Amino acid sequence: MSEPMIEEAPVSLSEAPTRRLNMIEAINDALDLMMERDPDVVVMGEDVGYFGGVFRATAGLQKKYGKTRVFDTPISECGIIGVAVGMGAYGLRPVPEIQFADYIYPGLDQLVSEAARLRYRSAGGFIAPLTVRSPFGGGIFGGQTHSQSPEALFTHVAGIKTVVPSTPHDAKGLLIAAIEDNDPVIFFEPKRIYNGPFNGYYDKPVEPWSRHPDSAVPEGYYSIPLGKARIVRPGEAVTVLAYGTMVHVAEAVLREKGVDAEIIDLRTLVPLDIDTIEQSVRKTGKCLIVHEATRTSGFGAELSALVQERCFYHLEAPIERVTGFDTPYPHSLEWAYFPGPVRTHRLRNLRGQRRGDRYSPDHRSPRPENHHYPPAHPLCARPGIMLAGSA
Amino acid sequence: MTDAGAPGATGTQGHGNLPPLSLHVPEPKFRPGDTVDYSHIKVPPAGAQPRPDESCAASETHPLCLDLVRVLDDENRAVGPWNPKLDAETLRRMLRMMALTRAFDDRMYRGQRQGKTSFYMKCTGEEATSIAPAMALAHDDMVFPSYRQQGILITRGYPLVEMINQIYSNRADKLKGRQLPIMYSAPEHAFFTISGNLATQYPQAVGWAMASAIKGDTRIAATWIGEGSTAEGDFHSAMTFAAVYNAPVIFNVVNNQWAISSFSGFAGAERTTFAARAIGYGIAGLRVDGNDPLAVYAATQWAANRARANAGPTLIEHFTYRAEGHSTSDDPTQYRSAQEREEWPLGDPVTRLLRHLIALGEWSEEQHAAMDRELVDLVKAATREAEKNGVLGHGLHHPFHTMFEDVFEELPWHLREQSEQAIRERRIKWPEWSDESWRENGR
Numbered sequence: 001m002s003e004p005m006i007e008e009a010p011v012s013l014s015e016a017p018t019r020r021l022n023m024i025e026a027i028n029d030a031l032d033l034m035m036e037r038d039p040d041v042v043v044m045g046e047d048v049g050y051f052g053g054v055f056r057a058t059a060g061l062q063k064k065y066g067k068t069r070v071f072d073t074p075i076s077e078c079g080i081i082g083v084a085v086g087m088g089a090y091g092l093r094p095v096p097e098i099q100f101a102d103y104i105y106p107g108l109d110q111l112v113s114e115a116a117r118l119r120y121r122s123a124g125g126f127i128a129p130l131t132v133r134s135p136f137g138g139g140i141f142g143g144q145t146h147s148q149s150p151e152a153l154f155t156h157v158a159g160i161k162t163v164v165p166s167t168p169h170d171a172k173g174l175l176i177a178a179i180e181d182n183d184p185v186i187f188f189e190p191k192r193i194y195n196g197p198f199n200g201y202y203d204k205p206v207e208p209w210s211r212h213p214d215s216a217v218p219e220g221y222y223s224i225p226l227g228k229a230r231i232v233r234p235g236e237a238v239t240v241l242a243y244g245t246m247v248h249v250a251e252a253v254l255r256e257k258g259v260d261a262e263i264i265d266l267r268t269l270v271p272l273d274i275d276t277i278e279q280s281v282r283k284t285g286k287c288l289i290v291h292e293a294t295r296t297s298g299f300g301a302e303l304s305a306l307v308q309e310r311c312f313y314h315l316e317a318p319i320e321r322v323t324g325f326d327t328p329y330p331h332s333l334e335w336a337y338f339p340g341p342v343r344t345h346r347l348r349n350l351r352g353q354r355r356g357d358r359y360s361p362d363h364r365s366p367r368p369e370n371h372h373y374p375p376a377h378p379l380c381a382r383p384g385i386m387l388a389g390s391a
Numbered sequence: 392m393t394d395a396g397a398p399g400a401t402g403t404q405g406h407g408n409l410p411p412l413s414l415h416v417p418e419p420k421f422r423p424g425d426t427v428d429y430s431h432i433k434v435p436p437a438g439a440q441p442r443p444d445e446s447c448a449a450s451e452t453h454p455l456c457l458d459l460v461r462v463l464d465d466e467n468r469a470v471g472p473w474n475p476k477l478d479a480e481t482l483r484r485m486l487r488m489m490a491l492t493r494a495f496d497d498r499m500y501r502g503q504r505q506g507k508t509s510f511y512m513k514c515t516g517e518e519a520t521s522i523a524p525a526m527a528l529a530h531d532d533m534v535f536p537s538y539r540q541q542g543i544l545i546t547r548g549y550p551l552v553e554m555i556n557q558i559y560s561n562r563a564d565k566l567k568g569r570q571l572p573i574m575y576s577a578p579e580h581a582f583f584t585i586s587g588n589l590a591t592q593y594p595q596a597v598g599w600a601m602a603s604a605i606k607g608d609t610r611i612a613a614t615w616i617g618e619g620s621t622a623e624g625d626f627h628s629a630m631t632f633a634a635v636y637n638a639p640v641i642f643n644v645v646n647n648q649w650a651i652s653s654f655s656g657f658a659g660a661e662r663t664t665f666a667a668r669a670i671g672y673g674i675a676g677l678r679v680d681g682n683d684p685l686a687v688y689a690a691t692q693w694a695a696n697r698a699r700a701n702a703g704p705t706l707i708e709h710f711t712y713r714a715e716g717h718s719t720s721d722d723p724t725q726y727r728s729a730q731e732r733e734e735w736p737l738g739d740p741v742t743r744l745l746r747h748l749i750a751l752g753e754w755s756e757e758q759h760a761a762m763d764r765e766l767v768d769l770v771k772a773a774t775r776e777a778e779k780n781g782v783l784g785h786g787l788h789h790p791f792h793t794m795f796e797d798v799f800e801e802l803p804w805h806l807r808e809q810s811e812q813a814i815r816e817r818r819i820k821w822p823e824w825s826d827e828s829w830r831e832n833g834r
Binding site: 042068069073074076078079082083084085086087088089090091092094106109110113114117118119120121122123124125126127158159161181182183227270271272274 | 606
C-alpha cells in the first residue's frame with residue numbers, strides 16, 4: 001500500500017469531528033460509508049439484511065441501500081463465499097459476513113482454492129476483491145464453536161490478507177482499507193471487545209468503549225493501510241506482539257506488573273509489519289507473543305520464527321508465547337484456558353528482570369547439572385553473542 | 392477387547408427377528424472384457440418431447456427431466472418442437488467447430504505422449520455439450536467451465552496458438568506457466584479461469600449472475616460440471632442460491648457416465664436423473680441427448696431465454712459418453728469394457744451432425760474429408776507457431792521473478808525476500824545466472 005499512514009495525512013484527523021463509537025458502531029459506520037461511496041459494494045450473509053446482523057454490525061444498511069445491496073443469504077458458508085467470488089469476478093466488491101469464525105470452515109475451499117488464487121492462476125485476469133468479515137475470539141463463554149481464533153489457517157494461505165482490529169478507531173479505518181483492497185481480506189472482529197476493551201479481568205466489570213481514547217472515531221472517510229502495526233505503548237524492557245482482544249489484556253497485565261513493555265498491535269497479520277517488530281525487538285532484546293488461538297502451528301510460531309531469524313543477535317532471552325492451549329475451546333474452564341492475567345503472571349519475560357538474565361521456564365524440568373546453557377553451538381560460542389546485552 | 396454393547400462397537404446382534412441391514416455399493420454393468428448391452432438405456436424417439444413455454448413453472452419441466460430431449464432422428468432429420476431450425480451456414484460452422492476441437496484434442500494428446508507437455512484431457516464424444524451452448528449463448532455471457540469444455544474457447548475464437556502456449560507452459564503462456572495444462576483463463580472471451588477444485592465454479596457462476604442482476608445488466612452466466620462433481624457440496628449451495636435469488640444462470644451437468652474410474656452410480660444415477668435434482672430446488676430442468684448438437688443448442692437457447700426474461704435458472708443434464716480416458720494419466724481399459732464406446736446408443740455427435748447436413752444436401756463426405764485435412768493442418772500450424780515459444784521442460788519459460796507476482800496485487804516484503812532468495816539459490820548452480828540470460832538460453 002502506498003497511501004500515507006493516517007498519522008501523516010495532510011489534514012490531521014485529530015481536527016476532524018469525532019464521535020464516541022463502540023467497535024460495532026465503528027464497523028457499521030465503515031460499511032455505511034463504503035456503500036455510500038462505491039455502488040459496487042454489497043453486503044451479504046446470514047441475518048445481515050432486515051435484522052441487521054446478530055451483532056448489529058449491519059443494522060440499518062438494508063433500509064438505507066435496499067435489498068439488492070444488503071441481503072440475507074441461505075445458511076451456507078460455501079455458498080456465501082463462492083457467490084462472493086463470482087460477484088468479484090463480475091466487478092462488484094462484496095463484503096460477505098460469516099456469522100462466527102468457527103463457521104468459516106464450510107467456506108474454506110472457496111477461500112483457499114479460489115479467492116486466494118484467482119489473481120495468481122489467471123495472471124491477473126480475474127480478481128477476488130472480497131472482504132470476509134467474521135466475529136472471532138473467545139472470552140464470552142462461547143464454548144467450542146463461538147470462541148475460535150482460526151487466523152493461522154488463513155495466514156498460511158498465499159494470496160489472502162488477514163486483519164484483526166483492536167479498537168473502534170482502527171476497526172473503521174482498517175475495514176475501509178480492506179474493502180478498498182483488491183486482494184481478498186479476512187477481517188476478523190474480536191467479538192469480546194465489540195462493546196468495551198476487555199482486559200482479561202473477567203471478575204471485574206468491563207469498561208465501555210466510551211471511556212477509552214481509541215473510541216473517538218472520526219466522521220467521514222479515513223483508512224488505515226493494511227500491513228502497518230500500531231505501537232500501543234512504547235517501552236524498553238520487552239516487546240509484546242499481540243492483536244485483537246489480547247492487546248488490551250497485555251496492556252492491563254503489564255501495567256499491573258509495572259513492566260516497561262513495548263506493546264505492538266499487529267493489526268494486519270499478512271502482510272506483516274516486520275520493520276516495526278524488528279526495530280522494537282532490537283531495542284528491547286526480548287519478545288513475548290500473545291494470542292488466543294491454540295499454540296501449535298499458531299500464528300505465534302511464525303512470529304517467533306521471524307523474530308528469531310531477524311533479531312537473533314539482539315535476543316537476550318528465548319522468545320515466549322502465551323497462547324490458548326492445544327485443546328478445543330472449553331466452556332466451563334474458559335478462564336483457565338484464556339491467556340489472560342492468570343496465565344501470564346509467571347512469565348519470565350514479564351518479571352522485569354535485568355537484561356541478560358538466563359532463562360529457565362518453570363514449566364520444564366530442571367536442567368541437569370552438567371548441562372551448559374546456552375548450548376555449545378559454534379555460533380553461540382562466539383564472544384559477543386553470548387555476552388550481548390549482559391552488562 | 393471391544394464391548395459389543397458400547398457405542399461405536401461392531402457387532403452382529405440384531406433386534407428380534409428384523410432382517411440384517413445390507414449396504415448397497417453400486418457396480419457398473421460392464422467391466423473390462425464384458426459384452427456390452429445397453430438395452431436398459433431408454434432412447435425415446437426424436438421430436439417426441441414437448442417444449443413448454445420458457446416462462447413456465449419449474450415443476451412443469453419435471454417430465455422432461457426424466458425424458459430425453461432429442462431433435463435428430465434416425466433418418467438424420469431435425470424434428471419436433473425442439474428443432475432450433477438453424478440455417479445451413481450455422482450448422483456448418485457448428486460442425487467445423489466440433490471437428491476442429493476433435494483435431495485439436497488429437498494433436499494435443501499426441502503432444503503429451505511426445506513429452507511436449509505434462510498433461511492433457513480430451514473431450515471426445517462430448518463436443519456438442521460445449522460447442523452448441525457456446526453458439527446458443529451471447530458472446531459476452533460469462534461461462535464458468537470445468538476442464539472439459541475447450542470447445543467453448545475454440546467456438547468463441549480464442550486463438551489456438553494461445554491455447555497451446557498454455558498447454559506447453561512456454562514463455563508466451565498468458566498464465567505465465569503457473570497453471571496445469573488446459574486450465575485456461577480468458578477474461579476477454581468471457582471464459583472464467585478454470586480451477587482444479589471440482590464444482591467450485593458452480594456457486595461462482597451464481598454469484599456472477601446475481602451481480603449481473605444487481606446491476607440491472609442483461610448478461611447471463613452459464614456453468615458446467617461433470618455428473619461426478621454434482622456430489623460436491625458446492626453443487627447444492629449453487630442450486631440453493633440460484634433458486635433463492637432467481638439468478639440468471641444455466642447449470643450444465645455433463646453426464647458422460649464416468650468420473651475417472653467411478654461410474655455415474657457413485658453420484659447417485661441409479662436412483663434418478665441428474666436433471667431431476669433441479670425440481671427439488673424449484674429450478675427448471677431439462678435432460679437432453681448430449682450427442683445431439685441441435686437438442687443441446689435448443690435446450691441452451693430455451694434456458695438462456697428463460698434466464699434473460701428473469702424467469703429463473705435452468706439445469707440441463709447432457710446425457711453423453713466419455714469416449715476416451717479421463718486424462719493422459721488414465722487408462723480406461725482397467726475399469727470398463729472397451730466395447731462401451733462402440734455400443735453407445737446415442738452415437739457420435741460429429742457424425743450425427745455431419746449426416747444431418749448431408750441429408751439436407753448442404754454438405755458431403757468429400758467436403759468433410761477436405762475440411763478434416765484442413766483442420767489438421769490448421770492445428771499443426773498453430774502447434775508449430777506455439778513451439779517457437781518453447782515446450783514444457785525445454786527452457787523458454789516466463790521470466791523467473793514472475794513466479795512471485797500476482798499472489799497479491801502488490802509484492803509484499805516477504806515475497807520480495809523470497810524472490811531474492813530464489814535467485815541466490817539458483818546462482819549456486821549457475822553463478823552467471825540472471826533472468827535475462829536465462830530467458831535467452833533457457834536457464
